[in-house]
Amino acid sequence: MSLSSSELFRSAELTRLLAGEIRQAVTRPWNIMEICGGQTHAILQYGLDQLLPPEITLIHGPGCPVCVTSLEAIENALQIAHLPEVIFTSFGDMLRVPGAKANLFSARAEGADVRVVYSPLDAVKLARENPQKQVVFFAIGFETTVPSIAASVLHAERNQITNFSILPANVLVPPAMHAILQSPDNRVNAFLAAGHVCAVMGYWEYEAIAARYRAPIVVTGFEPVDLLRGILMTVRQLESGRFVVENAYSRAVTREGNLAAQEMIKQVFEPVDRQWRGIGIIPLSGLGLRPRYADFNALQRFPLTRQSPMESPLCIAGQVLRGNATPHDCPAFGRECTPASPLGAPMVSSEGACSAYYRYQRVKA
């Protein structure tokens, strides 16, 4: 029987085999953080945590891009979206993320022109089709979304589409890993690095992190077999006292990554300090537009009122995002805070840890 690749990487037999190997390899408790929200989602969707031995604790990382987008960025987005000349565009799951009082869905209900696009290039197309309007794209996401955002800025520049701009809020993975490992209450022994981020950026940058903090890092994919293979390779390193970067996702990732994409990112963006929601400012963890592309910065194009929004006092999203608490530790989880009326961002996106727990493990096993 021949299996398609998605069937192969979801194979029940292979997952059973890998889970068995993990059980054999493990002798001590280990905390492994999966950085990426997509991996958190897959782990809970397939119930992979139920297949692991009790020694292994998976800590869900801050890798849900909509969850870590700062309150201030969302408030700016809302202000811009409400301007009458603006068509505000965004990836879909950003629309429900709560600001201090409203979200982009409620802005739309109040009359703002807010549209979901699948690619920032669609926003450039909208700008060309609506020359009398200002089209703004909410630039969120990790290194995965940045190449297409950089391409959209370059495309707009090349075609002199001057009514297009972006609201820059992209974030980078490696600075967040430094921040987690340097934190005094850090519990993380090893990382599963996000396969799609590495497909763009490669994994050479992680080698210094693994060596400096003596933490194994394994580049891992998103299907059950990928995830268990990543966990197995991590456990073997931990058990044998090694701490290097290994690649469990070689069908998509090379050490160098996608050089053309990296070049495009470097051309348009430069690292800047960025506020992560629930975490704080992480130095050089965001991407801002280089001065040459400052005309495409929506923050400069529109006059905005500065504000200091406040989070809900009930929400412990910050601790969840840092891996210091699970959603079950939150008194508001499943009560005041549900996917239909989220208090904190991790309850919003299906990649958010709280939402994933709510959907798949509302009742604690």
Next chain:
Amino acid sequence: MTEHTYPNLQGPVCPLPLQPGPQIVIGHGSGGGMTHDLIVNVFQKYLGNAILNAGNDSARLNGGLAAPPGFQLVISTDAHVVFPLFFPGGDIGRLSVCGTVNDVAMLGAEPRYLTASFILEEGFSIGELESVLASMREACAEAGVSIIAADTKVTEKGKSDKLFISTTGIGWAPNDRAVSGNQAQPGDAVLISGPLGNHGIAVLQARGNLGFQSDVQSDTAPLNHLTQGLCAAFPDVHVLRDPTRGGLATTLVEIAAQSGVTIQLDEKEIPIDTPVRSACDLLGLDPLYLANEGKVIVILPEETAEAALQYMRGQKYGEVARRIGTVVSRSSGQLLLRTALGTTRILDMLAGEMLPRIC
């Protein structure tokens, strides 16, 4: 002296009213001559029958038209808005008939009549309206129902979106037929009439912004012949429900809550066509939450499950019916999924709009 040319004032000088063009204009909603012309020349052309054409303000159902003794009336109403109006495998016309026919059928009833009201936006193409009405006629013929009362209103441009159709369905069911969402019992089998998610993906695809092509067709279909036949052959059917918006998962969560039971699904057995699964993988959508417009969930005692499945497979729209789960126990209402890997997770209702994931 200059020569003047004078206009000829011997004929009519008052401008003639323009003949109606190929678009809906506000005058079509005036209630006057244009409305009358639209009803007679367009609506009755497709939907006409003796009761509708009588032209009264309401329809009278008596004698052979009314529910026979021993039967009770079943009524359902549903508003239909869909963008775009035409999508692979259907359109708003077929949807507005099938949606309401199916809602009536889900109580084990035989749908007989529909009423329909049409909200038209100024500027909507009469040609497109005729296409929609033609597919309503076709769906009515397939389902065996007639439209016995109808209404039309026109809004100014921008106050509605092309065409909204609201339909009400009337049917009858034997007095002793107890099919209902609160009848699921522990031990019952859960069946589905066919693969899930096709309508949701077909409509997303028709919006044209997915950036890829597929040939997924909407499953929009009237299920009343399938469900009536099933109820007649298997009087112990407990629940029938069509998993429309919110998909299979949301619908089964509702049934679990209504019946006070825990339902467990077996992921391996849930039929999903490969193109639908691939589209979901690409977009980060879950097929269990995608809309269907031509599928029915059947819950009935274990003893008759296999025979019912065989019966369904012999009927139109039930050819690939599958057993997908079991009602396992009494509870406050919970839906569990046994994954293909042998793990278990909770399935919840869809919270709001289904949003594609960012990466």
